[in-house]
Amino acid sequence: MTILLKLEGLTKAYPGVIANDDVSFEVKAGEIHALLGENGAGKSTLVKMIYGLVRPDKGKMTFNGEVFQPAEPRAARASGVAMVFQHFSLFDALSVAENISLGMENPPSRRELSARIREVSNDYKLPLDPNRIIGDLSVGERQRVEIIRCLLQNPKLLIMDEPTSVLTPQEVDVLFETLRKLASEGTSILYISHKLEEIRSLCDQATILRLGKVIDSCVPSEQTARKLAEMMVGQALITPTRKDQKTGDVVLKVSNLTVPSSNPFGTTLKNIALAVRSGEVLGIGGVAGNGQDELLLALSGETRVAQDEISVDGKPVGNLGPNERRKLGLLTAPEERLGHSAAPDMSLVENTMLTAAVRENLARNGFLRWNAAKDFAETIVKKFDVRTPSVNNAAKSLSGGNLQKFVIGREVLQNPRVLVINQPTWGVDASAAADIRQALMFLAEEGAAVVVVSQDLDELLEVSDQLAILNEGRLTSPVATASLNMDDIGLMMGGGAQTEMEAQHVSS
Amino acid sequence: MFHLEPRPQTSKLWIAITPLLAVVATMIAGGILFAFLGKDPFVSIRLIFWDPLFGDFAFYYRPQLLVKGAPLILIAIGLSLGFRAGIWNIGAEGQYIIGAICGAAVGLAFYPMESWLIFPLMILAGALGGTLWAMIPAILKVRYGTNEILVSLMLVYVAEKLLASMSLGLLKNPEGHGFPGSRNLRDYASAFNDELFAGTGMHWGVAAAFIAVILAYVLLNRHMLGFQIRLTGQAPRAARFAGVNPPRLILFCLGTSGMLAGLAGMFEVSGPSGQISIDFNTGYGFTAIIVAFLGRLHPVGILLAGLLLALTYIGGEIAQGQLNLPAAAIQLFQGMLLFFLLAVDLLSNFRIRLNQRKESI
The missing domain is CATH 3.40.50.300 (P-loop containing nucleotide triphosphate hydrolases)
Structure with a gap:
């Protein structure tokens, strides 16, 4: 498989903290790549650099064989990077199509856009009516809106930040099916999560970050969830236990x-x-x-x-x-x-x-x-x-x-x-x-x-x-x-x- | 080029430094402005900032500093409580007028009886008048959700009409040969708010302003109510979670700021001004809003800001008199002070960084 995104020695420091320290790894085309780490490990800063929201202090990114230095998210999107954030940026009082059109550079006519939304949502089995009002949608449906917004750009790399934290198990299954289909069509996915079972079942490759540094990489399905967690935390984990409960009044x-x-x-x-x-x-x-x-x-x-x-x-x-x-x-x-x-x-x-x-x-x-x-x-x-x-x-x-x-x-x-x-x-x-x-x-x-x-x-x-x-x-x-x-x-x-x-x- | 980088925490050091920086920037920009007007910038700045304090006639100007600063401080302290909680009393000028009318009316009602009880009664009346006037927007807000900014501001104009009616009617001096305005309280010993120490400008209003500064400091830093005020302003949802009762807070903040404005009006009418007249109010209630923000809504800051603004008023008058500077230039100068303060405010939450050259190839 060809390499889509290559990071070499990316470093970003904020006052008092080094968010990313000499981070290097690569994402192949059509790969679902997990970025694993505790809160504060530097996952968000890293993807923000890839998405053009933050500029690295040092280091080099190569995307699709070319030097990649997005100055802003618009530039990243133009190169084929799309991102679904953990917190949605949708207006409750507007419809699905209106929300999507607001995020576009050159929005097509509403009718054309609605048709495309229907088409993409059918292709990826993410049923969504473009005319519904966001305020009436469930959280899972709102996430679909964000995903479809990204898919309309035909991205080469899709970044997903903690996508399943708001979904029911059934909705997670639907999402995974979509992501696998996307990957099979050649789109790479950078998947941030700390839900280890999900990563084991979904991802082809995982890069583990701790305190801003790449600690390890592995094929998640070959590891136990416990092993992954310990790599992430850097110490043995204690499973919470409790004695037999005596319940009272x-x-x-x-x-x-x-x-x-x-x-x-x-x-x-x-x-x-x-x-x-x-x-x-x-x-x-x-x-x-x-x-x-x-x-x-x-x-x-x-x-x-x-x-x-x-x-x-x-x-x-x-x-x-x-x-x-x-x-x-x-x-x-x-x-x-x-x-x-x-x-x-x-x-x-x-x-x-x-x-x-x-x-x-x-x-x-x-x-x-x-x-x-x-x-x-x-x-x-x-x-x-x-x-x-x-x-x-x-x-x-x-x-x-x-x-x-x-x-x-x-x-x-x-x-x-x-x-x-x-x-x-x-x-x-x-x-x-x-x-x-x-x-x-x-x-x-x-x-x-x-x-x-x-x-x-x-x-x-x-x-x-x-x-x-x-x-x-x-x-x-x-x-x-x-x-x-x-x-x-x-x-x-x-x-x-x-x-x-x-x-x-x-x-x- | 530069870029701004948010600080992880608001810098305490910069919060203290920025007002000084703003004063210096105002001096420089003001100096340039005066130079364009053909005046010597150094002389003008000296006249405004130096002469009132240390010049040849400082013995006259220094007391003026307290006389002009006290009402500003007293009112601004009250306003700052509400502003901290996001409750905007813009009508202190009206509460100031009503406090003055009530205080003077009680005094005049006893004329010509002499008793030491009269002045304390006037103080109570002034405080009560200001409080009640501020309670109108407070109760309307709590009960019907009206906007306190609009209601309190509109009530300033009502208060001004009431003031005119009082000076022409009910409180008019019966021995005033038909001129508008009440008896002069200077001529009525029991009601006169005299200097406590001759030649210092220190009257009861100045004492009240200092007491207010101390009490506000204790309230905000040591008392649950002050904590709730700060919490409500910073994080309204957290305040509800912490058990703050918003209507009670609205009544307290508006009531207190009204009371202090009323007191300021009462001390002014019974002292420096002496009588109720149509043009009794001179905008202290509005200027106090600037003082409150210039002092960062902090009691000690307000004390300093009140004195600073009083200084620019007095110094401005000297500069007008001696250099023929136009009054508008002085107002511009005061405006610059607020402008620079707001501008350098940025530095307490952000730091300026030079952009580095891109190192990646």
């Missing part, structure tokens, strides 16, 4: 929770009911945008509901605000780290004040005890291995994984009665994710009730005792996790009343 009880959505593209929660016992982990799965955010807001107290719809240890708390609930032991950690569970421009010390003032006694008569806050921040940093030069650094200066460890640590160390977490390991590297899951299990062992909302099914199966699925604002009745396999869950996530019946069938 019901701590968190939600009944008849109905919350209308606050925005037109949100989800209305309908008649949610759940009960979590002390020592138990309830996993809530489901594709993003099915009411996860709304459920979290209702549980944290940011959205107030009727008094008796939520109770903690038998006390109704539905009408209470976040701090009153914290006083009773109901703690939460929302999905969005920067701007929701932490204030980006504030230091870690200041960020402890966000949620810990009540339970950790960080304020007296309204006056803040900064020394106590600093001590608490340092405890979190130490116990949860948060890597930061100092607790006075701004939250935004931490990598995603480290900030997440800080946020989770802040809640866990407050000894909650109930901890509700949305996406505990989203965008977090393998070793940090393992630490976080372990911490959640310890917390349950100590007698707390834990609710984990996640789109990562492996994670849910690993940590939770009971699993329920959120679908269009409704929650299925929980099923014991031990009795489930991937296919059952995939069907539960597919939605509808049928799913619920099946779930009950499985549980009985």
